[in-house]
Amino acid sequence: MNLNVKLRLSVMMFLEFFIWGAWFVTLGTYLLTNLKTSATEVGVAFLTQSIGAIVAPFIIGLIADKFFSAQKILGVLHIIGAILLWMASSAPNFAAFYPYVLIYMIVYMPTLALVNSISFRQMTNPSKEFPPIRVLGTLGWIIAGFTIGWLGWEKNGTLDLTFKTAAVASLILGLFSFTLPKTPPVKKDSATTISDILGLDAIKLLKNRSYLVFFLASVAICIPLAFYYNFTNPFLNEVGMQGAAGKQAFGQVSELLFMVLMPFFFVRLGVKKMLAFGMAAWVLRYVFFAYGNIDSNYWMLIAGIVMHGICYDFFFVTGQIYTDNLAGERFKSAAQGFITLATYGVGMLIGFLISGPIVDSYKTGDNAHNWFHVWLIPAGIAGVVLVFFLLLFRDRTNMATNPKLDLDEPKDMTLEV
Template identity: 75%
Template sequence: MTATVRFKLSLMMFLEFFIWGAWFVTLGTYLGSNLHTSGVQVGVAFLTQSVGAIVAPFIIGLIADRFFSAQKILGVLHLAGAALLWYAAGATSFDGFYPIILLYMILYMPTLALVNSISFRQLQNPQKEFASIRVLGTLGWIVAGLTIGWLHWENKNSAGLTSLDLTLKMAAGASALLGAFSFLLPPTPPVQQAGPVAVGDLLGLQAIGLLKNRSYLIFFLASVAICVPLSFYYGFTNVFLNEVGMKSAAGVQTLGQVSEVLFMLLIPVFFSRLGVKKMLAIGMLAWVVRYVFFAFGNDGSAYWMLIAGIVLHGICYDFFFVTGQIYTDNLAGEQSKSAAQGFITLATYGVGMLIGSLLSGRIVDAHQTAGALHDWHAIWLIPAGIAAAVLAVFVLLFKDDNAPVPAETISYAEANARLEV
């Protein structure tokens, strides 16, 4: 791989996740402060990610894989996305904002698969080369959060409004840049496939046979269930941190992405020593501990609990989701590895996050107090309880029938290829 190609792929990854991190983290705060939404409406806004995840396989399977070059589709989707984000920044009500952001997420979510596809098609040795490229995506997310904190866009003015509409415009600018730049990326033509593609193939439903394995079925159900408390984190952490008085909350939240990179490096070591069941259980336990820390943390003597809860994101995500993706890959047959990954992603980011987004909004609304504030102690104990229940059922029923995978067979590149910020 030439230096020019490496630079192009790295910049692509940086912009791809800068765009997402530039507005998604602070969305709940923006909606509550500027558009005066309810918790249910915030949850509905975040479930647009789930809708996009459900629709994405159709876009990739029907269009990108069969008819057009991936880099051209990436360019068109991001140029259209830039216009939608800029338009969304000017919305004055949730009714005007929601359909725009829904359409945007339907266009954005497929690009997550496209950037990986473009990268892998250019690499001769993905296990050695991909990590140094994909990590630029995490860096892009971190830079977006630090920028928001540095510019103090989360601070409220005398009218109680923030400047977070500027995050949408910043993301729109980056999306336009990536859209134009995509046409300069290395050509990635579609792979020629014979015959029609069945709907089940697009959704990865041929991998449903994995559910015949009792342990995998338990893991699958746990994956869906654990995404319910995950929705609380994505939808309301920034709102919570700003309400309790944390300065530059979006910037501080980037510590979660820093920990993701750190624990990603450690996955091969832990995987070989602990095996699948213990890794998954530790990941779920981290969710319980995180929400307990949030429930009892504050901006005073217990400030360390807030920081610890954020830093635990690396264990929460890597130990459960990345380990689960590796576990799925190990069980799937050679002909259904991609389908299996698509199936578990559809179930978690699609079904699980959709349920969680609807539930979390209602719970937050039910615990609203005077002055548009919330009883966060009571709120965070609910996802902690859900995560604890999922953990208990998982530990009792799941049996790790597979021996721990040797560390040398799980490279940082392989794990990082599954990393989603």
């Protein structure tokens, strides 16, 4: 892959996640303070992510893989997205705002797979070439957060500018996409089934009892995860943290750090301990939020944010590696699609539905909540999931040998790294 292509893919990845980070982190605060919504409506707004995640495979499987080049679809979706974001910024109330964000997430979520597809198709050695390009995406999210915090849009009540900023970036990426390397459809002459699109062939992995435990834990742990996405920014602003969006970007900084350190931990801890530490980090993060404050326990708020690297990398990235290892060549793509649908689709959908009403039930006044009790609830859910996982997960397969799972026979394999 030549330098010109690498630079174009890096710019694409940076803009892709800058767009998302520019408005998504502060969405809850914008809705509660600017549009005067309830916490339940905040949950409904975030729920659009899960709807988009469920719809995305159909757009990719039925359109991108069959009829049109990926870079052209990426361009069209981002141009449409720019219009929707700009219109959302001027919506006077939640009823007018919601259709824009719903359609936008249905349009945006497929682009996450498209940028990966465009990148992989240009690479001869993705395991080495993709990480340096993908890291630009995380950097884009970080820059978006730092920018919002530096400009003080939360404090000034001008969070509508986040949507306009994201809209401009989306338009730029939409136009830029047509200059990306050609990525024609790969399944133009093949039949595509619903099972292919949703990765349902990978359901055979659930014959493995330990993988079934991991799968159920993955869905369940996404329920408390929804609390973090929905209400961390409103919580931090409510307790008085200055530049909360910028502080939250340190979570992505830690994600980068722990991603680099993962091989070190993987060899020493193994998969079960990695997954367990990831879930335990969710418990500890929410406990920090419950007991943290802007005064003597300010460090707890920062620690809860910085723990994002352990929360995400140790559980989700390790889980993706575990899934890839057990699936083998035949079911790799289907397995990753299946676990993504289950977590970001089903698990977070449940979390988005229940988190809003729970926060509403602890409302103590205008833009005031009893956050201590709110955060102990996701901490408790994550704790129950952790105990369930520790008691029932028994897989100790040596992943260094890259064994292939016999999908015809349910086995309780072991995992030692």
